[in-house]
Every structure is written in structure tokens, then in C-alpha cells.
Amino acid sequence: MRRESKPIRIGPVTVGGGAPIVVQSMTKTDTRDAAATVRQLHALAGVGCELARLAVPDTEAAQALPRIKKESPLPLIADIHFDHRLALASLGAGVDGLRLNPGNIGAPERVAAVVRAARERAVPIRVGVNAGSLPQDARRGSVAERMVAAALAQVRQLEALDFDLIKVSLKAFDVPTTVAAYTGIAPLIPYPLHLGITESGLARAGTVRSAVGLGVLLFLGIGDTVRVSLTGPPEEEVAVAYEILKSLNLRQRGATLVSCPTCGRIETDLESLARAVEAHLQKIDKPLKVAVMGCVVNGPGEAADADVGIACGKGRGVLFRGGVKLRTVEEQDYLSALLAEIEKLAAP
């Protein structure tokens, strides 16, 4: 059971209210460099990113926004800290969402001005906290409790201004802390939740940490949009986000390769075969399931369960399609036989 949430719209993309869980990322280019930023937005759109956030740290960055917005294939969310004029400029440039905390914008009239402008344009605001920047004056308690209190304070500030196009995040590096924070706030507010594990690190460690943290929350039914944070190219963040969602059957994107880890029973170069098949599957849009299996123990069962599969024995393998054994294939023909079947199924 997914947690119910009040839907918001960021440009044409619905977040919450039972909509498919939205995959987002953030540009890592210098926002002042509009051309580079637009290139990265196109790259992100190409791998299935659905929303893009970009930092707007200064006036020059804000001045690049109109061109970026005009050429962006994705709805844009401006990430603002400290300076309410940057939020107003971003709204003026037509961004589709804001990420800011009223608590760090300063004087109440400045917050009110930003909220008024956002309301006029029906632009949602994400508020939230990172464990790394909790206000010093947050009340006592565990880190997760302080995160919930701090996020609630931001929410209440917007609600007091009669604004409810709200999305909320509570990010930490520590997974149990993150899970406790999101599960803590989930029943207290009706707004959609943006999931993320902050500063999760380089590819392998960050991928695992994000998959565990987001996986647990999504399994618990919590989360309306996800952002995987990795020190590396943002396209990789999107790829990992989809793998997380696919593993819980929450989204489909492209083909899925089932391949065995191999063991002392293996009698073929399964890893090379699996890599060659995966490279080919990158180009397939349909949600096909392809199995590349290395022995007779689990091979036939998994291969038969896939749309296309092969169970490789000594020098020959058995090709399956849709649970039906097609024929025996010689080792040198494994790849071509699989690709031929994949082509047929992938044809429009």
C-alpha cells in the first residue's frame, strides 16, 4: 500500500496522488553556462529523467535561466538558498518548481513575496532538511526527530501563508536515520515526499546506499519522487533510480537482464555473453525480460520464466521463448540466436 499524498504538478509532471514515482536528477554544470546546462538536460532526458533541478547560486545563474528554460526538454526546479531575489528571478524565468526553505530566506516579507509569486504561477515549492544542515536551534531528540521537527517548521511557514503546493524531503547519509525521518513525517503531512540519501558517495558505495535507503522506503509505500545522489555523471543517477524502481516493480524502463553469477558448474564464458546481450538491450525500449543462465540447476527454470532465455550447458544450450523450449543451440551461436529472438520481440 502506497502512502496517499496530495498531488502537485511540476510543469506537466504530476508528483504524488498515486502518479507513477517520478525520477529526477540535478544538473552538475555551471548554471551560468547555459549551453552546457542545456546539453546536460538533453542527456538527462535521453536516459529517462523526468524532472531536473539546477542550482541558482547567484544573479548570473538566474540570468541564464530564461535561455535554459526555453531550450530544456525537462521541467526545471530552481534550487535556491539565502537570497529571495534569486527565487523571484527564477520564477520570472518560468521555472516549474522551487527548492528552498523559507527558514533560510530571511525576513518574513521576503518569504511572503516568494510564496505570492509561486502561488500566482502555480509553482510548487519543495521544503526539507538535510541532516548536514539542521538548524542549530532544532529541538532536542534523535537526529531523525530533529529532522522531522525542522521540516515541519518549514511546512508550517508555507501553510501559514496559505500555500499548499508543497513537496517535502528529509535527507541524511545514514540510512536508518533517513528511514526514521521519512516514516516519522509521513503520517503528519498530506504532501508528496521527495526521497534521497545525501552525499552517498562514489558509484558503488553510493549506489548501494541509495538502493538500500530508497528501497526500504519505497517498500514501505513511502515516496512520490526519487533522486539518487552520486558523485559522478547525473545520467548514472537516473540509471540507478530506474534500477531501484524496477527492482520493486514500481516502474518499467527498457529490458531487464537476468543472468546467473556462474559457479564451478559453468562450462561457457557466461559473463561475456551476458555483457554482449546487455549492450544490445540498452537499445530496446520494451520491458522485455531476457535470461542468460549457465547451468542445468536453475537455468531452465529462470530461462523459461523470461520472455527470451538461454540455459547453457556443455557446448550447447537450450533456447526458450515465453516459457516454451524453442531448440538446442551450439555454443558459437548463443549470442546470435538470442539476439534474433530479442529482435523479433522488440519489433514494434
Next chain:
Amino acid sequence: MRRESKPIRIGPVTVGGGAPIVVQSMTKTDTRDAAATVRQLHALAGVGCELARLAVPDTEAAQALPRIKKESPLPLIADIHFDHRLALASLGAGVDGLRLNPGNIGAPERVAAVVRAARERAVPIRVGVNAGSLPQDARRGSVAERMVAAALAQVRQLEALDFDLIKVSLKAFDVPTTVAAYTGIAPLIPYPLHLGITESGLARAGTVRSAVGLGVLLFLGIGDTVRVSLTGPPEEEVAVAYEILKSLNLRQRGATLVSCPTCGRIETDLESLARAVEAHLQKIDKPLKVAVMGCVVNGPGEAADADVGIACGKGRGVLFRGGVKLRTVEEQDYLSALLAEIEKLAAP
């Protein structure tokens, strides 16, 4: 709260009963090649693997076991299918555990002979099911229900022979199915559970799928030993297993890098810095937490929370140790300053 389980011992390693969650893998060499298998066992031990399974598909493989066992730095589990003589030969060679299903060994007297030999040597047996090789006669129901029924049947067969050195696994490619199967069987038996997601694929997809599946189960308190299955080198399986356990604070191994994903606010080449620091951290055994952060928004908070950290601004950064600001560092000195602090903390 972790599920309580009856401990077993595989060689000197305790699994279950509140022991630390054990990391295991499987050799992918041809078991008949004792030298290659022993080399891989040493490589696995070097990255922290605690138990190793190896396939024993034929008599020649069984004949290699005495030498492998003699030279192995790790307790060994023989993976047996179909032929009870291979199980007896493996026990004779001194293996520390067996992986077999009585249901696929055949005649009752053969199963009894294996169980008797295992009991004499106090060698535990892992039973279990893979969704890909469910018996055709498993009773109706969901895949997870059929997996639970099939695994219970294997357990009952051993119990009927007065054998209780049992460990159980229920693996599937589908994460929700796997979670349903393990949570289904957990309250029904007292034995430790071996977690895995089968045939999870090549590095990225398999890492994510394993992290989500094992992460959810471990978060729910289920699991006494884990094996990550990846099509690739087994050392990578061990590295991913530790990252999963570290992310839930269930095990510690080596240093942890906290690094931000970077964004349009970045004013330094953070990814290169993070990679250089991570390369250095590979050599550190102590559970240090090192933060490499790219801006003033979350940087100082996360950096201050780490044992050593740097928050990089424009041309200079702030170095922290144990929550205390040490000094400002020029950009060209980021790496050397961090490494110098890491060296001090890592010193015995």
C-alpha cells in the same frame, strides 16, 4: 529487532543466534582446478569474505576438495545436486557445510546416509529453493507461497531424520517475491536464514537489485548471512555485501567516504578529489568516516559530522577533524591536507 535464530557453526564461523551477519560468496573457478580455486579463495578472504561455497558437480571436483580444503583460508561449503555420493565425498574431504536439498538427492536411504555423515561431523546443511527451480508438484498459490512450502518440505525431511543443523534460503530474481518468501517462512522455523537475490545480473543492475532486496529484509530484521550474486568476479560480490551491511550499520569494514553529488554551485573538481581520497581509503582498516563536500550549503555540516572532512569553496576549503574546524586550506592542498589527517587517525 533482529529475528531470533538458532545458531549453527560452519567451521569456526557462527551463523545466526545474534552473531554478526556473515558475508559469503562462491568460487567461480572450475572446482577441478584446485590451484585456481585456492587462489580465488585467498582473493575472497582478502576482501573480507567469511565463508565460501563451491560447486561439486562431479567426482573429479570432489577429488580436488582435499587439496582445496587444506589450502583454503576460508571455511568451505560444498554445493551438491542430484548425487549423494558427491555429498559423502565432500564430507570426507572435510568441508564445513553442505548446500543440498534432500528432495533432489533421491532415495530416502541416500538422504539418510548424507544426513548421518553430516551429523557425525557436525556439518550444517543449507536447504532452500530458488524460484527458478521450484518443484513442479509444489502446491498452488503465489510463487512466494510455493517457495515457502517447498523450503518447508526440505526442512521437514531433515528434521524427520533428527537433524537440526539447518540453514534456509528462498531466492528469487523478483524482489517483492523474495521478501514475501523470507517474511513468510521467518516465523515458521527457528533456523538461520541465508539471504540472496538470484541471477540478479551484471554489476549495476545486480548491485541495485541485491541492495534493495537484501536491504529490505535486513531492515525488517531478517537474515543471518548474505550472498550477493553478480555476474562478475566474486570479490565484487563481497564488496557489495559489505556496502549493504554498512549502509544499515550492521557491519563495519574499512573507511566510509561521504561525498556530495555536486551541482551548479560547485567550484572545484570534487569528483577527482573524492576518487583520490577513496583510492587511499581502500588501504585503511579502521572504520573512519571521511567527508568531501563541495559547497557551503550542506558541506560544513556533513564535513563536521565526519572524522575528517573538507568543505570546498572557491579556491579554498575548510578542513574539519572530529567536528572541529582545523584550518582553511588552499585548493591545491585539499588532497594532501586530507590525507595527512587521515594518516594520523588511521595510525595504530
